[in-house]
Amino acid sequence: MEVLGIDIGSYGLKGCIVDTVKGEILSERISTPPLEDTTPHKVLAQMHRIVRKEFDWEGPIGCAFPAPVRNGIVLSAKRIHDSWVDANAEQLFSEITDNPVSVINDTDATGLAEMHFGSGQMKQGLVVVLTLGTGIGSSLFMNGQLVPNTELGLLEIRGITVEERASNKAREEEGIPKKSWANRLQLVLEHLEKVFHPDLFILGGQLSKKADKTFPFIKINTTFKAASFQNDSSIVGAAMIAAHQKNDVFYR
Secondary structure, three states: OEEEEEEEEOOEEEEEEEEOOOOEEOOOOEEOOOOOOOOHHHHHHHHHHHHHHHOOOOOOEEEEEOOOEEOOEEOOOOOOOHHHOOOEHHHHHHHHHOOOEEEEEHHHHHHHHHHHHOOOOOOOOEEEEEEEOOOEEEEEEEOOEEEOOOOHHHOEEOOEEHHHHHOHHHHHHHOOOHHHHHHHHHHHHHHHHHHHOOOEEEEEEHHHHOHHHHHHHOOOOOOEEEOOOHHHHHHHHHHHHHHHHHHOOOOO
16 A cells, blocks of 8 residues: 655654555655744644645655654654644644544654564564654564553653763764764663563664664663664654554554
8 A cells, every 4th residue: 555654853844655565665755844843833834745745645644743642642742842732633634635644653653664564573572662863762562562652762861861861963962973872872772671671672763874883882682773764664654554544454
């Protein structure tokens, strides 16, 4: 099934058409300018632009959203304007695009793509997925089943949140070399090992594009892998959710 997948972040919106049966990207990626203002009306304007003007799309849309989402409702807004809280994002996006839109937390979408088509394919036990970008997003899977809307990036270690310590944004703002960034990541992963005892870590976001620069410096007991789809994981996962809601497709 072909679905338009869209990811929303501070960098803007990016989207492409996804084959949700094969987990393949079928089109060029189209992006909007960075979102300096993430209030609903600004995001909705960009959503209309990318769906109607760039893709001229008619059909199901999957949207990866930078906040916890339940039944289309935004639950909190750590990484987007707080006026989104309690908004029905699915309804708003569906109305502005005149298409059915399914909305899922962005790192939950990343995890779904990686567990079904990527680095976590067929993996049993507990898998922790982390995306390192402006913040640090997370998703948890037990025997392939998603535990939705976790926020492990907000956990504190020695009085500092995980994302303040080790996000890609922190690395860029502080000018941290790759080896020092790896040391910070190791501290985070060791802490999560003690709390969750996972069978696998999947690391996505900007880190997955620089895995060869950082992974050699990380020494932990748990197996860890880079996200296979790199920064496109959330687009693929969001498209999968839209396919599921339209045709009751079961992803396992």
